[in-house]
Amino acid sequence: MKYLEMEPDEALDPGLRADLLDTWVAATNAGGAVGYTAPAPVGKIAENLDGALGRVGAGLDVLGVLHTGERYAGMGMLVSRGSGLQAHWRTVLRVMVHPEYQGNGAGRMLMEGLRGSAVDLGLEQLQLTIRGGLGLENFYGPLGFRIVGTHPRAVRVAPDDYRDEIMLVMDL
Secondary structure, three states, rough: OOOOOHHHHHHHOOHHHHHHHHHHHHHHHHHOOOOOOOOHHHHHHHHHHHHHHHHHOOOOEEEEEEEEEOOEEEEEEOOOOOOHHOOOEEEEEEEEEEEHHHHOOHHHHHHHHHHHHHHOOOOOOOOOOOOOOOHHHHHHHHHHOOOEEEEEEEEEEEEOEEEEEEEEEEOO
């Protein structure tokens, strides 16, 4: 498996879109905290993915992917807020690895690749949020992220199931 940073014109590749849509749907259906709950709303995910790829194509955001040699199997983004006052950091968003490729260090490879892309951009910090109750702090902590805040009950995954949103930051 290899980390690749996609060039803006590569974000329009239909094969990339198909593989990332499949990854996002599979990650959602496997219980991943990637913006939706199972069963995956494929149309909404496709719309969200198209918007994200459009921002990458316009040169606003950075897309890092994992490629197995046969297909794209993971993704993560460095998203700009578009403000000169916040140009020294990015939000890490949509971090996911297809369930078939999880458990072998792929997520770590993806995050290390995104960190490298951030360093290449001259950034000073990365920020991300995670859904509480899944132990994701145990994944991101050893990578250098620290918890800086919590928004209690910010995520409602079911009518009676609220989760905290936890904000983490990494200094580069």
